[in-house]
Amino acid sequence: MPPVLTQLNNLKVLEPPDIEWMAQTGTHQELSAGTVLIQEGQPSDSIYFILEGTVTVLISQQNSDSNQEIARCSQGEVIGEMSFIDKRLPSATVKTVEPSLILALSKRQLQLKMERDPDFGARLYQELTAILSSRLRSLSKLLAQNKIVPGQALRKVLFLFAILNDNDIDWMVTRGRKENAPTGTVLIQQDQPVEALYFLLQGNLAVIFSMMVDGQPVDKELARRASGEIVGEMSFVEAGNASASIKCAENSLVLAIPQQLLREKIQRDRGFAIRFYRAISLVLIDRLREGLIQRGFGQKSYSQDQQLADDIEYEDEIPLDVLEATLLAGTRFKWMMNRLQGN
Structure with missing residues:
Protein backbone atom coordinates (compact mmCIF):
# COMPACT_ATOMS: atom_id res chain seq x y z
CA MET A 1 0.00 0.00 0.00
CA LYS A 113 -5.25 17.75 18.48
CA MET A 114 -6.18 21.29 17.43
CA GLU A 115 -6.51 22.38 21.05
CA ARG A 116 -3.09 20.93 21.94
CA ASP A 117 -1.37 22.09 18.74
CA PRO A 118 -2.67 25.51 17.53
CA ASP A 119 -0.27 25.50 14.58
CA PHE A 120 -1.83 22.26 13.32
CA GLY A 121 -5.29 23.73 13.91
CA ALA A 122 -4.49 26.81 11.86
CA ARG A 123 -3.11 24.72 9.00
CA LEU A 124 -6.10 22.36 9.04
CA TYR A 125 -8.64 25.17 8.94
CA GLN A 126 -6.66 26.88 6.16
CA GLU A 127 -6.61 23.62 4.17
CA LEU A 128 -10.34 23.02 4.59
CA THR A 129 -11.15 26.64 3.79
CA ALA A 130 -9.25 26.40 0.48
CA ILE A 131 -11.15 23.20 -0.37
CA LEU A 132 -14.50 24.86 0.38
CA SER A 133 -13.55 27.91 -1.66
CA SER A 134 -12.71 25.75 -4.67
CA ARG A 135 -16.05 23.96 -4.40
CA LEU A 136 -17.90 27.27 -4.13
CA ARG A 137 -16.19 28.52 -7.29
CA SER A 138 -17.50 25.48 -9.17
CA LEU A 139 -21.02 25.92 -7.82
CA SER A 140 -21.07 29.66 -8.58
CA LYS A 141 -20.05 28.98 -12.16
CA LEU A 142 -22.79 26.35 -12.46
CA LEU A 143 -25.40 28.77 -11.08
CA ALA A 144 -24.36 31.42 -13.59
CA GLN A 145 -24.46 29.01 -16.51
CA ASN A 146 -27.94 27.88 -15.50
CA LYS A 147 -29.14 31.47 -14.99
CA ILE A 148 -29.93 30.93 -11.31
CA VAL A 149 -29.62 34.07 -9.21
CA PRO A 150 -29.04 33.56 -5.47
CA GLY A 151 -31.41 35.20 -3.03
CA GLN A 152 -30.60 37.82 -0.40
CA ALA A 153 -27.58 36.67 1.57
CA LEU A 154 -27.15 36.78 5.32
CA ARG A 155 -24.69 39.42 6.47
CA LYS A 156 -21.49 37.39 6.51
CA VAL A 157 -19.81 39.79 8.93
CA LEU A 158 -21.95 38.18 11.66
CA PHE A 159 -20.15 34.87 11.11
CA LEU A 160 -16.78 36.59 11.22
CA PHE A 161 -17.37 38.90 14.17
CA ALA A 162 -19.08 36.17 16.18
CA ILE A 163 -15.80 34.19 16.16
CA LEU A 164 -13.09 36.84 16.09
CA ASN A 165 -12.37 38.56 19.39
CA ASP A 166 -12.16 42.28 20.20
CA ASN A 167 -8.37 42.40 19.74
CA ASP A 168 -8.71 40.83 16.27
CA ILE A 169 -11.22 43.46 15.20
CA ASP A 170 -9.15 46.27 16.71
CA TRP A 171 -6.18 45.07 14.63
CA MET A 172 -8.27 45.14 11.42
CA VAL A 173 -9.52 48.66 12.14
CA THR A 174 -5.99 49.88 12.93
CA ARG A 175 -4.22 48.26 9.97
CA GLY A 176 -6.99 48.41 7.37
CA ARG A 177 -7.68 51.21 4.87
CA LYS A 178 -11.00 53.05 4.83
CA GLU A 179 -11.90 53.71 1.18
CA ASN A 180 -14.72 55.74 -0.34
CA ALA A 181 -15.66 54.00 -3.59
CA PRO A 182 -17.96 55.87 -6.03
CA THR A 183 -20.61 54.10 -8.10
CA GLY A 184 -18.99 52.01 -10.84
CA THR A 185 -15.71 51.47 -9.00
CA VAL A 186 -14.34 47.97 -9.64
CA LEU A 187 -12.92 46.64 -6.39
CA ILE A 188 -12.11 43.21 -7.78
CA GLN A 189 -11.62 42.22 -11.44
CA GLN A 190 -12.44 38.67 -12.56
CA ASP A 191 -9.38 36.54 -13.42
CA GLN A 192 -7.03 39.13 -11.89
CA PRO A 193 -5.09 39.04 -8.59
CA VAL A 194 -6.93 40.45 -5.57
CA GLU A 195 -5.03 42.95 -3.45
CA ALA A 196 -7.21 43.00 -0.34
CA LEU A 197 -10.06 41.54 1.67
CA TYR A 198 -12.96 44.03 1.75
CA PHE A 199 -15.61 44.69 4.39
CA LEU A 200 -18.58 46.61 3.00
CA LEU A 201 -19.46 49.23 5.63
CA GLN A 202 -21.98 51.22 3.60
CA GLY A 203 -23.42 50.92 0.10
CA ASN A 204 -24.10 48.09 -2.29
CA LEU A 205 -21.85 45.87 -4.41
CA ALA A 206 -22.67 43.83 -7.52
CA VAL A 207 -21.06 40.42 -8.06
CA ILE A 208 -20.58 40.00 -11.82
CA PHE A 209 -19.48 36.85 -13.65
CA SER A 210 -18.20 37.11 -17.23
CA MET A 211 -18.60 34.12 -19.55
CA MET A 212 -18.84 33.24 -23.23
CA VAL A 213 -22.31 32.55 -24.67
CA ASP A 214 -22.51 31.56 -28.34
CA GLY A 215 -19.04 32.97 -28.83
CA GLN A 216 -19.89 36.35 -27.30
CA PRO A 217 -18.78 37.69 -23.90
CA VAL A 218 -21.71 38.12 -21.50
CA ASP A 219 -21.73 39.68 -18.03
CA LYS A 220 -24.09 38.03 -15.56
CA GLU A 221 -24.94 39.64 -12.22
CA LEU A 222 -24.87 36.83 -9.70
CA ALA A 223 -25.72 38.67 -6.50
CA ARG A 224 -25.74 41.91 -4.56
CA ARG A 225 -23.77 42.47 -1.38
CA ALA A 226 -25.14 44.88 1.22
CA SER A 227 -23.60 46.50 4.29
CA GLY A 228 -21.93 43.91 6.49
CA GLU A 229 -20.74 41.67 3.65
CA ILE A 230 -17.21 40.42 2.93
CA VAL A 231 -15.65 40.08 -0.53
CA GLY A 232 -12.28 38.82 -1.70
CA GLU A 233 -12.09 35.97 0.80
CA MET A 234 -12.07 33.18 -1.81
CA SER A 235 -9.06 34.56 -3.64
CA PHE A 236 -7.28 35.05 -0.32
CA VAL A 237 -7.67 31.48 0.94
CA GLU A 238 -6.84 29.97 -2.47
CA ALA A 239 -4.04 32.45 -3.22
CA GLY A 240 -5.50 32.69 -6.72
CA ASN A 241 -7.20 35.12 -9.07
CA ALA A 242 -10.75 36.37 -8.64
CA SER A 243 -13.60 34.13 -9.83
CA ALA A 244 -15.91 37.13 -10.40
CA SER A 245 -15.79 40.92 -10.54
CA ILE A 246 -17.01 43.12 -7.68
CA LYS A 247 -18.34 46.53 -8.71
CA CYS A 248 -19.92 49.29 -6.63
CA ALA A 249 -23.61 49.52 -7.51
CA GLU A 250 -23.80 52.79 -5.55
CA ASN A 251 -21.46 55.04 -3.61
CA SER A 252 -19.90 52.75 -1.02
CA LEU A 253 -17.58 52.77 1.99
CA VAL A 254 -15.27 49.79 2.46
CA LEU A 255 -12.55 48.70 4.86
CA ALA A 256 -9.72 47.10 2.88
CA ILE A 257 -7.34 44.69 4.64
CA PRO A 258 -4.31 44.16 2.36
CA GLN A 259 -3.67 40.47 1.74
CA GLN A 260 0.02 40.72 2.62
CA LEU A 261 -0.72 42.28 6.02
CA LEU A 262 -3.32 39.60 6.71
CA ARG A 263 -0.93 36.77 5.82
CA GLU A 264 1.75 38.25 8.09
CA LYS A 265 -0.76 38.49 10.94
CA ILE A 266 -1.80 34.87 10.43
CA GLN A 267 1.81 33.70 10.56
CA ARG A 268 2.55 35.65 13.75
CA ASP A 269 -0.68 34.96 15.65
CA ARG A 270 -1.84 31.34 15.37
CA GLY A 271 -4.85 31.96 17.62
CA PHE A 272 -6.03 34.61 15.19
CA ALA A 273 -5.33 32.21 12.30
CA ILE A 274 -7.62 29.53 13.77
CA ARG A 275 -10.42 32.03 14.46
CA PHE A 276 -10.08 33.68 11.06
CA TYR A 277 -10.05 30.50 8.98
CA ARG A 278 -12.94 28.95 10.92
CA ALA A 279 -14.99 32.12 10.41
CA ILE A 280 -14.23 32.26 6.68
CA SER A 281 -15.00 28.55 6.32
CA LEU A 282 -18.44 29.18 7.87
CA VAL A 283 -19.03 31.98 5.36
CA LEU A 284 -18.13 29.65 2.49
CA ILE A 285 -20.27 26.79 3.84
CA ASP A 286 -23.23 29.14 4.15
CA ARG A 287 -22.81 30.24 0.54
CA LEU A 288 -22.46 26.61 -0.62
CA ARG A 289 -25.65 25.60 1.17
CA GLU A 290 -27.45 28.66 -0.18
CA GLY A 291 -26.35 27.79 -3.72
CA LEU A 292 -27.54 24.20 -3.42
CA ILE A 293 -30.91 25.38 -2.14
CA GLN A 294 -31.17 27.76 -5.11
CA ARG A 295 -30.69 24.73 -7.38
CA GLY A 296 -33.60 22.99 -5.66
CA PHE A 297 -31.55 20.61 -3.51
CA GLY A 298 -32.07 19.94 0.18
CA GLN A 299 -35.51 19.04 1.47
CA LYS A 300 -35.19 20.87 4.74
CA SER A 301 -34.75 24.47 3.71
CA TYR A 302 -36.92 27.15 5.25
CA SER A 303 -39.36 29.14 3.09
CA GLN A 304 -40.78 32.56 3.94
CA ASP A 305 -44.08 32.38 5.88
CA GLN A 306 -43.45 28.70 6.61
CA GLN A 307 -44.08 27.61 10.21
CA LEU A 308 -40.91 26.22 11.74
CA ALA A 309 -41.00 22.67 13.09
CA ASP A 310 -39.22 22.12 16.41
CA ASP A 311 -37.90 18.68 15.47
CA ILE A 312 -36.36 19.61 12.09
CA GLU A 313 -32.93 21.09 11.46
CA TYR A 314 -33.26 23.26 8.37
CA GLU A 315 -30.49 23.43 5.75
CA ASP A 316 -30.30 27.21 6.00
CA GLU A 317 -30.20 27.54 9.79
CA ILE A 318 -27.26 29.37 11.35
CA PRO A 319 -25.05 27.12 13.53
CA LEU A 320 -26.16 27.41 17.16
CA ASP A 321 -22.79 28.49 18.55
CA VAL A 322 -22.62 31.25 15.94
CA LEU A 323 -26.28 32.25 16.41
CA GLU A 324 -25.71 32.76 20.14
CA ALA A 325 -22.85 35.15 19.39
CA THR A 326 -24.56 37.21 16.66
CA LEU A 327 -25.79 39.85 19.10
CA LEU A 328 -22.21 40.47 20.20
CA ALA A 329 -21.14 40.35 16.53
CA GLY A 330 -23.63 43.09 15.66
CA THR A 331 -22.32 45.21 18.52
CA ARG A 332 -18.74 44.71 17.33
CA PHE A 333 -19.68 45.74 13.78
CA LYS A 334 -21.36 48.92 15.05
CA TRP A 335 -18.29 49.66 17.20
CA MET A 336 -16.05 49.28 14.16
CA MET A 337 -18.31 51.57 12.11
CA ASN A 338 -18.30 54.25 14.81
CA ARG A 339 -14.53 54.10 15.19
CA LEU A 340 -13.91 54.36 11.44
CA GLN A 341 -16.31 57.29 11.18
CA GLY A 342 -14.61 59.02 14.10
CA ASN A 343 -17.62 58.89 16.45
Whole structure:
Protein backbone atom coordinates (compact mmCIF):
# COMPACT_ATOMS: atom_id res chain seq x y z
CA MET A 1 0.00 0.00 0.00
CA PRO A 2 1.45 3.42 -0.94
CA PRO A 3 2.28 5.73 2.00
CA VAL A 4 -0.50 8.11 3.05
CA LEU A 5 1.84 11.06 2.41
CA THR A 6 1.82 10.12 -1.30
CA GLN A 7 -1.91 9.41 -1.43
CA LEU A 8 -2.75 12.83 0.05
CA ASN A 9 -0.17 14.83 -1.89
CA ASN A 10 -2.81 17.26 -3.17
CA LEU A 11 -3.15 18.76 0.32
CA LYS A 12 -1.27 22.04 0.01
CA VAL A 13 -1.13 23.45 3.55
CA LEU A 14 -0.83 20.50 5.93
CA GLU A 15 2.79 19.53 6.53
CA PRO A 16 4.27 15.98 6.40
CA PRO A 17 4.23 15.60 10.21
CA ASP A 18 0.53 16.58 10.20
CA ILE A 19 -0.32 13.91 7.64
CA GLU A 20 1.81 11.33 9.44
CA TRP A 21 -0.12 12.03 12.65
CA MET A 22 -3.39 11.63 10.76
CA ALA A 23 -2.23 8.31 9.30
CA GLN A 24 -1.20 6.99 12.71
CA THR A 25 -4.28 8.24 14.55
CA GLY A 26 -6.98 7.54 11.98
CA THR A 27 -8.60 4.27 11.01
CA HIS A 28 -7.92 2.72 7.60
CA GLN A 29 -11.15 1.29 6.19
CA GLU A 30 -11.33 -1.00 3.16
CA LEU A 31 -14.86 -0.58 1.79
CA SER A 32 -16.77 -2.43 -0.90
CA ALA A 33 -18.75 -0.64 -3.61
CA GLY A 34 -22.06 0.77 -2.39
CA THR A 35 -20.95 1.36 1.23
CA VAL A 36 -22.55 4.45 2.77
CA LEU A 37 -19.97 6.60 4.57
CA ILE A 38 -22.20 9.55 5.39
CA GLN A 39 -26.00 9.66 5.44
CA GLU A 40 -27.77 12.95 4.77
CA GLY A 41 -29.41 14.26 7.93
CA GLN A 42 -27.75 11.69 10.22
CA PRO A 43 -24.92 12.35 12.70
CA SER A 44 -21.39 11.61 11.50
CA ASP A 45 -18.51 11.39 13.96
CA SER A 46 -15.62 11.39 11.48
CA ILE A 47 -14.00 13.30 8.65
CA TYR A 48 -12.77 11.12 5.76
CA PHE A 49 -9.76 11.22 3.43
CA ILE A 50 -9.93 9.09 0.27
CA LEU A 51 -6.73 7.08 -0.18
CA GLU A 52 -7.94 4.87 -3.03
CA GLY A 53 -11.17 4.58 -5.00
CA THR A 54 -14.11 6.88 -5.73
CA VAL A 55 -17.19 8.03 -3.83
CA THR A 56 -20.36 9.70 -5.03
CA VAL A 57 -21.99 12.67 -3.27
CA LEU A 58 -25.79 12.55 -3.38
CA ILE A 59 -28.22 15.19 -2.18
CA SER A 60 -32.00 15.09 -1.82
CA GLN A 61 -34.20 17.18 -4.10
CA GLN A 62 -37.02 19.35 -2.90
CA ASN A 63 -40.47 17.78 -3.41
CA SER A 64 -38.94 14.50 -4.57
CA ASP A 65 -37.95 11.17 -3.05
CA SER A 66 -34.99 10.75 -5.39
CA ASN A 67 -31.40 11.84 -4.84
CA GLN A 68 -29.20 13.71 -7.30
CA GLU A 69 -25.48 13.12 -7.72
CA ILE A 70 -23.71 16.47 -7.40
CA ALA A 71 -20.09 15.33 -7.34
CA ARG A 72 -17.64 12.46 -7.37
CA CYS A 73 -14.56 12.48 -5.19
CA SER A 74 -11.44 10.38 -5.64
CA GLN A 75 -7.95 9.85 -4.20
CA GLY A 76 -6.66 12.70 -2.04
CA GLU A 77 -10.01 14.41 -1.51
CA VAL A 78 -11.72 15.16 1.81
CA ILE A 79 -15.36 14.50 2.70
CA GLY A 80 -17.37 15.37 5.78
CA GLU A 81 -15.54 18.66 6.32
CA MET A 82 -18.65 20.88 6.27
CA SER A 83 -20.36 19.21 9.22
CA PHE A 84 -17.02 19.11 11.06
CA ILE A 85 -16.68 22.89 10.76
CA ASP A 86 -20.24 24.07 11.32
CA LYS A 87 -21.29 21.19 13.62
CA ARG A 88 -24.51 20.54 11.72
CA LEU A 89 -25.94 17.33 10.35
CA PRO A 90 -24.57 16.31 6.93
CA SER A 91 -26.36 17.89 3.98
CA ALA A 92 -25.48 15.03 1.58
CA THR A 93 -25.12 11.26 1.41
CA VAL A 94 -21.70 9.89 0.48
CA LYS A 95 -21.15 6.31 -0.66
CA THR A 96 -18.49 4.37 -2.54
CA VAL A 97 -18.92 3.58 -6.22
CA GLU A 98 -16.04 1.10 -6.29
CA PRO A 99 -13.87 -0.72 -3.74
CA SER A 100 -12.16 2.08 -1.81
CA LEU A 101 -9.62 2.69 0.93
CA ILE A 102 -10.59 5.47 3.34
CA LEU A 103 -8.76 7.13 6.22
CA ALA A 104 -11.34 8.01 8.89
CA LEU A 105 -10.39 10.58 11.53
CA SER A 106 -12.57 11.03 14.60
CA LYS A 107 -13.83 14.61 14.91
CA ARG A 108 -13.15 14.43 18.63
CA GLN A 109 -9.53 13.37 18.04
CA LEU A 110 -9.10 16.20 15.55
CA GLN A 111 -10.57 18.73 17.97
CA LEU A 112 -8.28 17.59 20.78
CA LYS A 113 -5.25 17.75 18.48
CA MET A 114 -6.18 21.29 17.43
CA GLU A 115 -6.51 22.38 21.05
CA ARG A 116 -3.09 20.93 21.94
CA ASP A 117 -1.37 22.09 18.74
CA PRO A 118 -2.67 25.51 17.53
CA ASP A 119 -0.27 25.50 14.58
CA PHE A 120 -1.83 22.26 13.32
CA GLY A 121 -5.29 23.73 13.91
CA ALA A 122 -4.49 26.81 11.86
CA ARG A 123 -3.11 24.72 9.00
CA LEU A 124 -6.10 22.36 9.04
CA TYR A 125 -8.64 25.17 8.94
CA GLN A 126 -6.66 26.88 6.16
CA GLU A 127 -6.61 23.62 4.17
CA LEU A 128 -10.34 23.02 4.59
CA THR A 129 -11.15 26.64 3.79
CA ALA A 130 -9.25 26.40 0.48
CA ILE A 131 -11.15 23.20 -0.37
CA LEU A 132 -14.50 24.86 0.38
CA SER A 133 -13.55 27.91 -1.66
CA SER A 134 -12.71 25.75 -4.67
CA ARG A 135 -16.05 23.96 -4.40
CA LEU A 136 -17.90 27.27 -4.13
CA ARG A 137 -16.19 28.52 -7.29
CA SER A 138 -17.50 25.48 -9.17
CA LEU A 139 -21.02 25.92 -7.82
CA SER A 140 -21.07 29.66 -8.58
CA LYS A 141 -20.05 28.98 -12.16
CA LEU A 142 -22.79 26.35 -12.46
CA LEU A 143 -25.40 28.77 -11.08
CA ALA A 144 -24.36 31.42 -13.59
CA GLN A 145 -24.46 29.01 -16.51
CA ASN A 146 -27.94 27.88 -15.50
CA LYS A 147 -29.14 31.47 -14.99
CA ILE A 148 -29.93 30.93 -11.31
CA VAL A 149 -29.62 34.07 -9.21
CA PRO A 150 -29.04 33.56 -5.47
CA GLY A 151 -31.41 35.20 -3.03
CA GLN A 152 -30.60 37.82 -0.40
CA ALA A 153 -27.58 36.67 1.57
CA LEU A 154 -27.15 36.78 5.32
CA ARG A 155 -24.69 39.42 6.47
CA LYS A 156 -21.49 37.39 6.51
CA VAL A 157 -19.81 39.79 8.93
CA LEU A 158 -21.95 38.18 11.66
CA PHE A 159 -20.15 34.87 11.11
CA LEU A 160 -16.78 36.59 11.22
CA PHE A 161 -17.37 38.90 14.17
CA ALA A 162 -19.08 36.17 16.18
CA ILE A 163 -15.80 34.19 16.16
CA LEU A 164 -13.09 36.84 16.09
CA ASN A 165 -12.37 38.56 19.39
CA ASP A 166 -12.16 42.28 20.20
CA ASN A 167 -8.37 42.40 19.74
CA ASP A 168 -8.71 40.83 16.27
CA ILE A 169 -11.22 43.46 15.20
CA ASP A 170 -9.15 46.27 16.71
CA TRP A 171 -6.18 45.07 14.63
CA MET A 172 -8.27 45.14 11.42
CA VAL A 173 -9.52 48.66 12.14
CA THR A 174 -5.99 49.88 12.93
CA ARG A 175 -4.22 48.26 9.97
CA GLY A 176 -6.99 48.41 7.37
CA ARG A 177 -7.68 51.21 4.87
CA LYS A 178 -11.00 53.05 4.83
CA GLU A 179 -11.90 53.71 1.18
CA ASN A 180 -14.72 55.74 -0.34
CA ALA A 181 -15.66 54.00 -3.59
CA PRO A 182 -17.96 55.87 -6.03
CA THR A 183 -20.61 54.10 -8.10
CA GLY A 184 -18.99 52.01 -10.84
CA THR A 185 -15.71 51.47 -9.00
CA VAL A 186 -14.34 47.97 -9.64
CA LEU A 187 -12.92 46.64 -6.39
CA ILE A 188 -12.11 43.21 -7.78
CA GLN A 189 -11.62 42.22 -11.44
CA GLN A 190 -12.44 38.67 -12.56
CA ASP A 191 -9.38 36.54 -13.42
CA GLN A 192 -7.03 39.13 -11.89
CA PRO A 193 -5.09 39.04 -8.59
CA VAL A 194 -6.93 40.45 -5.57
CA GLU A 195 -5.03 42.95 -3.45
CA ALA A 196 -7.21 43.00 -0.34
CA LEU A 197 -10.06 41.54 1.67
CA TYR A 198 -12.96 44.03 1.75
CA PHE A 199 -15.61 44.69 4.39
CA LEU A 200 -18.58 46.61 3.00
CA LEU A 201 -19.46 49.23 5.63
CA GLN A 202 -21.98 51.22 3.60
CA GLY A 203 -23.42 50.92 0.10
CA ASN A 204 -24.10 48.09 -2.29
CA LEU A 205 -21.85 45.87 -4.41
CA ALA A 206 -22.67 43.83 -7.52
CA VAL A 207 -21.06 40.42 -8.06
CA ILE A 208 -20.58 40.00 -11.82
CA PHE A 209 -19.48 36.85 -13.65
CA SER A 210 -18.20 37.11 -17.23
CA MET A 211 -18.60 34.12 -19.55
CA MET A 212 -18.84 33.24 -23.23
CA VAL A 213 -22.31 32.55 -24.67
CA ASP A 214 -22.51 31.56 -28.34
CA GLY A 215 -19.04 32.97 -28.83
CA GLN A 216 -19.89 36.35 -27.30
CA PRO A 217 -18.78 37.69 -23.90
CA VAL A 218 -21.71 38.12 -21.50
CA ASP A 219 -21.73 39.68 -18.03
CA LYS A 220 -24.09 38.03 -15.56
CA GLU A 221 -24.94 39.64 -12.22
CA LEU A 222 -24.87 36.83 -9.70
CA ALA A 223 -25.72 38.67 -6.50
CA ARG A 224 -25.74 41.91 -4.56
CA ARG A 225 -23.77 42.47 -1.38
CA ALA A 226 -25.14 44.88 1.22
CA SER A 227 -23.60 46.50 4.29
CA GLY A 228 -21.93 43.91 6.49
CA GLU A 229 -20.74 41.67 3.65
CA ILE A 230 -17.21 40.42 2.93
CA VAL A 231 -15.65 40.08 -0.53
CA GLY A 232 -12.28 38.82 -1.70
CA GLU A 233 -12.09 35.97 0.80
CA MET A 234 -12.07 33.18 -1.81
CA SER A 235 -9.06 34.56 -3.64
CA PHE A 236 -7.28 35.05 -0.32
CA VAL A 237 -7.67 31.48 0.94
CA GLU A 238 -6.84 29.97 -2.47
CA ALA A 239 -4.04 32.45 -3.22
CA GLY A 240 -5.50 32.69 -6.72
CA ASN A 241 -7.20 35.12 -9.07
CA ALA A 242 -10.75 36.37 -8.64
CA SER A 243 -13.60 34.13 -9.83
CA ALA A 244 -15.91 37.13 -10.40
CA SER A 245 -15.79 40.92 -10.54
CA ILE A 246 -17.01 43.12 -7.68
CA LYS A 247 -18.34 46.53 -8.71
CA CYS A 248 -19.92 49.29 -6.63
CA ALA A 249 -23.61 49.52 -7.51
CA GLU A 250 -23.80 52.79 -5.55
CA ASN A 251 -21.46 55.04 -3.61
CA SER A 252 -19.90 52.75 -1.02
CA LEU A 253 -17.58 52.77 1.99
CA VAL A 254 -15.27 49.79 2.46
CA LEU A 255 -12.55 48.70 4.86
CA ALA A 256 -9.72 47.10 2.88
CA ILE A 257 -7.34 44.69 4.64
CA PRO A 258 -4.31 44.16 2.36
CA GLN A 259 -3.67 40.47 1.74
CA GLN A 260 0.02 40.72 2.62
CA LEU A 261 -0.72 42.28 6.02
CA LEU A 262 -3.32 39.60 6.71
CA ARG A 263 -0.93 36.77 5.82
CA GLU A 264 1.75 38.25 8.09
CA LYS A 265 -0.76 38.49 10.94
CA ILE A 266 -1.80 34.87 10.43
CA GLN A 267 1.81 33.70 10.56
CA ARG A 268 2.55 35.65 13.75
CA ASP A 269 -0.68 34.96 15.65
CA ARG A 270 -1.84 31.34 15.37
CA GLY A 271 -4.85 31.96 17.62
CA PHE A 272 -6.03 34.61 15.19
CA ALA A 273 -5.33 32.21 12.30
CA ILE A 274 -7.62 29.53 13.77
CA ARG A 275 -10.42 32.03 14.46
CA PHE A 276 -10.08 33.68 11.06
CA TYR A 277 -10.05 30.50 8.98
CA ARG A 278 -12.94 28.95 10.92
CA ALA A 279 -14.99 32.12 10.41
CA ILE A 280 -14.23 32.26 6.68
CA SER A 281 -15.00 28.55 6.32
CA LEU A 282 -18.44 29.18 7.87
CA VAL A 283 -19.03 31.98 5.36
CA LEU A 284 -18.13 29.65 2.49
CA ILE A 285 -20.27 26.79 3.84
CA ASP A 286 -23.23 29.14 4.15
CA ARG A 287 -22.81 30.24 0.54
CA LEU A 288 -22.46 26.61 -0.62
CA ARG A 289 -25.65 25.60 1.17
CA GLU A 290 -27.45 28.66 -0.18
CA GLY A 291 -26.35 27.79 -3.72
CA LEU A 292 -27.54 24.20 -3.42
CA ILE A 293 -30.91 25.38 -2.14
CA GLN A 294 -31.17 27.76 -5.11
CA ARG A 295 -30.69 24.73 -7.38
CA GLY A 296 -33.60 22.99 -5.66
CA PHE A 297 -31.55 20.61 -3.51
CA GLY A 298 -32.07 19.94 0.18
CA GLN A 299 -35.51 19.04 1.47
CA LYS A 300 -35.19 20.87 4.74
CA SER A 301 -34.75 24.47 3.71
CA TYR A 302 -36.92 27.15 5.25
CA SER A 303 -39.36 29.14 3.09
CA GLN A 304 -40.78 32.56 3.94
CA ASP A 305 -44.08 32.38 5.88
CA GLN A 306 -43.45 28.70 6.61
CA GLN A 307 -44.08 27.61 10.21
CA LEU A 308 -40.91 26.22 11.74
CA ALA A 309 -41.00 22.67 13.09
CA ASP A 310 -39.22 22.12 16.41
CA ASP A 311 -37.90 18.68 15.47
CA ILE A 312 -36.36 19.61 12.09
CA GLU A 313 -32.93 21.09 11.46
CA TYR A 314 -33.26 23.26 8.37
CA GLU A 315 -30.49 23.43 5.75
CA ASP A 316 -30.30 27.21 6.00
CA GLU A 317 -30.20 27.54 9.79
CA ILE A 318 -27.26 29.37 11.35
CA PRO A 319 -25.05 27.12 13.53
CA LEU A 320 -26.16 27.41 17.16
CA ASP A 321 -22.79 28.49 18.55
CA VAL A 322 -22.62 31.25 15.94
CA LEU A 323 -26.28 32.25 16.41
CA GLU A 324 -25.71 32.76 20.14
CA ALA A 325 -22.85 35.15 19.39
CA THR A 326 -24.56 37.21 16.66
CA LEU A 327 -25.79 39.85 19.10
CA LEU A 328 -22.21 40.47 20.20
CA ALA A 329 -21.14 40.35 16.53
CA GLY A 330 -23.63 43.09 15.66
CA THR A 331 -22.32 45.21 18.52
CA ARG A 332 -18.74 44.71 17.33
CA PHE A 333 -19.68 45.74 13.78
CA LYS A 334 -21.36 48.92 15.05
CA TRP A 335 -18.29 49.66 17.20
CA MET A 336 -16.05 49.28 14.16
CA MET A 337 -18.31 51.57 12.11
CA ASN A 338 -18.30 54.25 14.81
CA ARG A 339 -14.53 54.10 15.19
CA LEU A 340 -13.91 54.36 11.44
CA GLN A 341 -16.31 57.29 11.18
CA GLY A 342 -14.61 59.02 14.10
CA ASN A 343 -17.62 58.89 16.45
